[in-house]
Amino acid sequence: MMDYVWFIRWFGPSDIYSTQLGELAHRVVKKLYGLGNKKRDPRQIGRRLRRVEWAKRAFDRRGIHTKRRRQQAVANKDDSITTHYHIGKSNKKRLDLKTYTHSRDPAAKGFWTKLQDHILGRLMQHEFDGDTHETFTDDDRKHIRIKDRKLVELQTLRVNYTTYDIRRDQDTINPRNHADVMMLSPEDEPGAHPYWYARVLRIFRVQVISTHPLASTVLSGPQEMEILWVRWLGVEPGYHSGFQRGRLPKVGFVDEADPFAFGFLAPAHIIRGCHLMPSFSDGRTAGLLQTSEPTAARKTDEIDDWQFFYVGIFVDRDMFMRYFPGGGVGHTANQGFFQSTPDNAENEPRGEESGDEEDELESDSEMHQTTMPPSQAQAEQPFAIDSDESVDGESSHDSDESFDSDPEGDDDLNETDVDDWQWDDGYGSA
Structure with a gap:
């Protein structure tokens, strides 16, 4: 920048x-x-x-106004510029808690226990670590109740974020067709991937009643919470990605044998939605969730999962800057991921670009930099200027210069996530 x-x-x-x-x-x-x-x-x-x-x-x-413009007016009225996310206020779809606690769905295994741990962690303002609260006991969980034992299920979540060029943008998360999200990883060791990924299965709103001595709602009354039920994805073990290797990050669903394969997430932790592309060469597998019955973790016509996904870091310029060393203005990430290099990095394949080609490019850039006049080099110190060379070997600095640059709930009024055609936020179909 x-x-x-x-x-x-x-x-x-x-x-x-x-x-x-x-x-x-x-x-x-x-x-x-x-x-x-x-x-x-x-x-x-x-x-x-x-x-x-x-x-x-x-x-x-x-x-x-059109339906889209009415929704935008409602969003701008309800959300201030500092609001990180927005979920609709509708209570049309109310479900009993036993819908999931007594379900045969393997994705709902331990649903109530995990939900209690998540609520306790938020009420006690614990730092989020994937809800691995090993200190919570059954006695602690008994203090957590859901008012009327009802869950309100909602359709969409809108996440506001600041782009790399200091502009406001928004992603819409929908469990039916845009369900993948990313959040900052709490891991801070060198080489740790800077983000965690999850697939949103359901969006809930609940009224929480707590009598826990460290997180009581007796005086304040039931506390409203928005909660996301998610299926976690993890980075493939032994796989290294990055610009030096010419590889996209690669993730896959956590095996159901892991007790934290499914969990809950606060919407405030989401940075934005992400684009996951199936790794077709790795194929599909039913081993990550061994069930042939309908499950909340899959679409109705699916009986297995893609084994791995590639993270699309080039979907837009803001997403690219989140993976570029240094990031964009206002971006937060684990800089150790970009600065550290594993000991075996030299033995890793480098994707489509070979080491010889990179050495040739480096020597080429060094040659251009050495032929640049000292006065011009001092004037343009932050930038490397490539000048065309003439046939006789003399550099011509009067020619065109090229500079290196970095590339790029709603209120349940809308039950679909498809945008009508429009021009400059204008002509939507009525």
Whole structure:
């Protein structure tokens, strides 16, 4: 980020040369093209676009908005700029606690005990460690009760976060189709992966009653809590990833034999949603959760799981900066993961890029840096300038220079996570 101010002075802010606005406008053109009869397309598209603009202005004057804009208005009204997440206030889907405590689903094994441990840990303000609270006894858990023994199940969770370029953005977590999330890892030893990953199975709201002497709600009354029921993923043992090796992080579901394969998570711990891509070469397996009956851990038509997943660190620029050494402004991570190098790193394969090619690139950059005039090197000290060499071996610094740069609940009104087409937060279908 140290070259950001300098880059703006040369080329202007990123909105000038970004293709994002053009891509959003292109969606409108394709949508309107499909509504016509494919004859005299430009004229038809222009007329339809004008109608959409007139309709939008009329809706704004009368206070009539699309479903998406109504949801945005509710979110902006209920959430302040400092709110980390938002879950809807609906109580339509109320479930009895025994739905999970008496379930034959292996994912619900120890459901009530784990939920009590999670609630106790939050009430006592313990630092989150995966809810491995070995100090809690059965006597401690007896102090925790759920009001009316009812769980309110919700559809979506919206997580607000700050991007690498100091902008506000939001991810929508939905257990049905966008269920994978990431959080900061509490592990701080060198080489530990900076993030933990989980798949959200359900989103609950509960009214907690505690009579524990260290976490009592007798005076304050029942305390409302939002809780995520998750299935944890772990990093593949012995697998090393990173830019030096040319590998994406690789994770897989924790085996059901582990008592903490399923657990609970506070929404406040989530950084943002993540994109997990199946490792097709490793195939699928039923050994991680051995059941052929319907389970909350899988979709209704699935009987097994992908054995491993690759973490998509290139889904956008903010996600890339979270894995790049140094991170972005405001990002927090275990810097030891980026700075430490295992002893056997030299013996690890380096992906598609070979060591010879990298040595050649390093020698090439050293040659360019040595041919740069001292005055220019002092003026542009933070940046490495590559200059084109002429045929006779002399460097020509008047040519174009290239600089290295780093790449990139709702209130249950909406029961689906599909966005209507729009242009610049404008023309959504009514």
